[in-house]
Amino acid sequence: MRSKLRLQSVLAESQAVFLRHPLLSLCLFGFFAYGLTLSFASLTYFDDYFFLLDWAEFNNDLANVIHAFREDAFHKQQGGSYYRPLLTISWIFDAQISGTDLWMYRVTNLALHLAAISLLFRLLVVSGHTAPRSLVLAALFAVHPALTQAVAWIPGRNDSLLALFLLGSFLMLIRYVRSTRPLDLAAHLLLLLAAFLAKESAVLFPPIALMYILLNGKQRPWLRTVVIIAGWLLAFSVWWSLRMSAAIAAPPIESFPSIGQIVNILVAYFGKVVWPFSLSVKPVAADLSLMPGVVGIVAFFFLARMSSSVHWKGILLGWVWFIVLLVPTFSWHPANPYPMKFYEHRLYVPLVGLLLAVASLEPPRWLLREGMKPLLVTVVLFVFLVGTISHSLTFRNGLSFWENAARTSPNDETNRNRISMMQFPATLAAKLPPDPQRWSDRSALTNLERDLSNQLKETRSADLLQSLAVISFGLGYLQTSEERFLEAKELDPSSPEISYNLGVLYYRAGLLQKAEKEWNATLAKNNRHAEAMSNLCYLFYKQKRYLEAIERCEQAQRLGGQVSRELISELRSLVGRDL
Secondary structure, three states: OOOHHHHHHHHHHHHHHHHHHHHEEEHHHHHHHHHHHOOOOOOOOOOOHHHHHHHHHHHOOHHHHHHHHHOOOOOOOOOOOOOHHHHHHHHHHHHHHOOOOOOOHHHHHHHHHHHHHOOOOOHHHHOOOHHHHHHHHHHHHHOOOHHHHHHHHHHHHHHHHHHHHHHHHHHHHHHHHOOOOOHHHHHEEEHHHHHHHHOHHHHHHHHHHHHHHHHOOOOOOEEEEEEEEHHHHHHHHHHHHHHHOOOOOOOOOHHHHOHHHHHHHHHHHHHHHHOOOOOOOOOOHHHOOOOHHHHHHHHHHHHHHHOOOOHHHHHHHHHHHHOOOOOOHHHOOOOOOOOOOOOOOHHHHHHHHHHHHHHHOOOOHOOOOOHHHHHHHHHHHHHHHHHHHHHHHHOOOOHHHHHEEEEEEEOOHHHHHOHOOOOHHHHHHHHHHHHHHHHHHHHHHHHHHHHHHHHHOOOOHHHHHHHHHHHHHHOOOHHHHHHHHHHHHOOOOOOOHHHHHHHHHHOOOOOOOHEEEEEEEEHOOOOOHHHHHHHHHHHHOOOOOOOHHHHHHHHHHHHOOOOHHHHHHHHHHHHHHHH
């Protein structure tokens, strides 16, 4: 009994400390959740390499801040679909400080998250909710595992940027509705325009804002509402004019899912909110689970029905916010050959709506005994914090990222790799199906992996380990593949084959320095390895090390390796120009 009272006393004292310094407390929560990401020095090699490495020269030039408004986020000057100049400008600002080193990009991602948390807390308080409740809900947002991708994956900042501007814009709108000061309206419209320029889904926010005005305006200030709508139309016109001047294509409406599919996807996304475990970096529809979402929705409306006090307007606004700002992300370009993805970072802004809805509930007292609420909140926050830290490790490099993609989205063939990229050890070559078409069949590779794993229990050999490593590579399990290759290398350190395959693995994961090291090790063991020489040629070309690239290309040709004549011609031209 005494220990229980002592625990309740400690929790009460902690709550009092947090409430005295709410913004500092929330920032500490966010830092504890994502501070580890500041040490991540590698890319995932999924979009981030394009934004930060392929366009490093563009980002390094501060003058390109203006040019960012003239093309889409993927630098398509004609016909692109993603007009997000503020995202591009954020890369440029980071590049001025750290170049292609990732630390500044990581700092910016974390800073954006902390700013969004602070604005969310302010929004909840301004909306009439108590400080303790607002603090708890903002803390849940700070450490929610389903939002990890928006912070730990550098391109995920697209959604935290959007949240920053939308939350700021909404706060200024609330101030204007209550004060009618023109400066508040001007600030609201400027921040709304910034949200449009961060991500195009923000153009659906004005209907949500109008709904807020109609639900909360006691005297129905129609003239003021007309002025606000006129401002929205002006902001939209400016955004649309900029977008058209950059020749950005219209969204591909014809690729939108059916109503039934939209409902299923919404339920699956809600399930990630209430049960944020077994998360995926690249989820596809076939691998989404509906059960957590169904249970969560039933539980939410059960609580709403049993609550002693319910603010139905807040619940309605919150759910509309969640749905309206999430559904537009379900579109997919019809020409895209890959399956539609339902990335978790897209939950970042819609989750704000759900938190507004939850804040409008007052759970019945019989649901939790006296003093149990602080304990429950503490446990949930701790579990979420651990889950976020654990999931953030998925984004530390390409190996862990693609391992997660393959294991959590087995129905997405793009997560698998062609094992023909590697050299087969004798054991694997003898067991592979004669038809190369079946080498990419997941079930065939899984069965073969099971058979070889059983053999490994009886006989531990480098050949078996390397065979399993190649199969893991084919299945997309890059981290597991690396572990098996390294174990094989310990047993047979003189094998050029193992080093070569390791180089292929690292290149696939975007770990180019490690790939170069392994291919050089291959040549140290076998200086006539034409494939390693060819691969170094392409690697150096990618890194713009043209003189080294042409040397490797010519050596590879002399060894009988396959090297593109067009590449050699281009390299000779580039080397001649540099000289």
